[in-house]
Amino acid sequence: MSTILSQLPHPVSLRWTEEGLQLLDQRRLPLETSYITCRSPQVVRDAIVTLAVRGAPAIGIAAAYGLYLGIRHLPDTDTDGFWQTLQRTAADLRSARPTAVNLVWALDRVLLRAETDRNLPLSQLKTHILEEAQAIQQEDAALCRQIGENFLPLLHDGMGILTHCNAGGLATAAYGTALAPLYLAKEKGWNIHVYADETRPVLQGSRLTAYELQQAGIDVTLICDNMAGHMMQQGKIQAVIVGTDRVAANGDVANKIGTYSLAVLAKAHHIPFYIAAPTPSIDRNTPTGDDIPIEERDAAEITHGWNTATAPPGVNVYNPAFDVTPANLITAIVTEYGVIKPPYLEAIAALPTFKR
Numbered sequence: 133m134s135t136i137l138s139q140l141p142h143p144v145s146l147r148w149t150e151e152g153l154q155l156l157d158q159r160r161l162p163l164e165t166s167y168i169t170c171r172s173p174q175v176v177r178d179a180i181v182t183l184a185v186r187g188a189p190a191i192g193i194a195a196a197y198g199l200y201l202g203i204r205h206l207p208d209t210d211t212d213g214f215w216q217t218l219q220r221t222a223a224d225l226r227s228a229r230p231t232a233v234n235l236v237w238a239l240d241r242v243l244l245r246a247e248t249d250r251n252l253p254l255s256q257l258k259t260h261i262l263e264e265a266q267a268i269q270q271e272d273a274a275l276c277r278q279i280g281e282n283f284l285p286l287l288h289d290g291m292g293i294l295t296h297c298n299a300g301g302l303a304t305a306a307y308g309t310a311l312a313p314l315y316l317a318k319e320k321g322w323n324i325h326v327y328a329d330e331t332r333p334v335l336q337g338s339r340l341t342a343y344e345l346q347q348a349g350i351d352v353t354l355i356c357d358n359m360a361g362h363m364m365q366q367g368k369i370q371a372v373i374v375g376t377d378r379v380a381a382n383g384d385v386a387n388k389i390g391t392y393s394l395a396v397l398a399k400a401h402h403i404p405f406y407i408a409a410p411t412p413s414i415d416r417n418t419p420t421g422d423d424i425p426i427e428e429r430d431a432a433e434i435t436h437g438w439n440t441a442t443a444p445p446g447v448n449v450y451n452p453a454f455d456v457t458p459a460n461l462i463t464a465i466v467t468e469y470g471v472i473k474p475p476y477l478e479a480i481a482a483l484p485t486f487k488r
Contacts, residue, residue: 142347145190145302146197148266153197155185158302162343173198173221180228180235183334187303188377188413189272192234195225196242196265203261208254218246230425231386231454232377233415238268273306275410275468280312283373283466286406287313289322291370294360296329297388298340299375299408309408310375311344318350326352327363331388333433333451357390364401372398373406379414383459383476384421389452395461404463411467414480421456429453 143165147154152171159182160166168184170176176198179185185194202221206214222239229235245264249257287293293314300308307315317324326345331337338354345352355363363369372394378386385391385407398405418424431449435442443449459476466472472479 142301142344144306145187145304146185146194146269148197148262148269152201153194155179155194156302157184158186158340159184161302161339170194170198170201173202173225176201177225177228180225186336187298187308188232188234188375189276189304189309189410190302191229191232192238192412193265193269193272193305195228195235196238196268197262198225199239199242200258200262200265203258206254208258211254214254214257218243229427231427232413233418234377234410234412237412238265241268269305272304272410272412276301276304276307276309276312277316278468279309279408279410279466280307280314280316282468282470283313283406283408284316284320286404286464286466286471287317287322287324287371289317289324292325292327292363292368294327294329294363294369294372294394295341296337296357296372296374296391296394297331298336298344300341300344302340302344303375308344308375309410310373311341312408313373314345314350315348318348323351325368326350327360327369328352328354329357329360329390329394330354331390332357333437335437336388357393360394361397361401364397364403369401369403371404371406373408376407376409376413377454378418378424379407379409379465379480380418380420380424381416381477381480382420383462383465383474383480384424385409385457385459385462385465386421386424386426386454387457389455392455392457392461395457399461405457405461407457407462407465409465409467411469411483414467414483416480421458424454424456426455427453 145156152169154167242264249260300311328341329337342354376385376387395405429451464473
């Protein structure tokens, strides 16, 4: 884990210290690099809600550590209080953001570890909960790199690749999902040109993806969201790679708002549309994309971006944070286990089981 993190060309999204969980405050990027030290689950939850930490894998990791922070300083003699606090903290963290399934997955995994070790002394049980959170972080770093490795046969030197939002190292423990193959292509000496959508309304593409890739020395060009079709028409884009916050059992994918539009455009221009999906983002208990809850966020993200009014007072606003891309628009889904292609219902069901 330390070797992987030491190789990253950008700051890590989160790190555990004896003081508590340190989260890179992504609201301040790219102009300021600063960390929030979370000593309580309430601070972790607030960081998730306000997008100080974002990206489905990073949210899950943060929540796992938040669960430990909730019971860290409880007396080792109060067994009833321990279990009540653990369940209450998990429920509170679970409600922070509804769409990203990694949040629920990570909390359930830590709770399962606690339940498995229920008969141990509380002091030892606390240690095991922390170890489980650390294991989730370590595994995420490794599986992201493996996703990158599995992507490389689909790509080639000299390609133009479009990505949307931020599914890079800032959204995960290390390499990211959609950006992982770009880091590995750089290691191989390939010249991949990346086009990064700005990603309205919070601008994760311009503030985070462009920053992250520029830091890594990867050739990146920032474009407005509504320029993607033009770039495809001009022949500048040979593939689209995006991440995901949840994959349904049939292969429908929820990702940052605007992803569906890109999939439609890619289909019209005969361009492959790829999803980078670690298996914790695949929810076999959600049958289709229609069953994925879509988070709606504050209207001010649209009407007052960066505290500047850009709309008339009192105007009606609709601000969904995600949309759903149907499986029939997706060329392939790349996981740490390999590349899966249609029919997705059967391919997803055949994936190795993982802790959920």
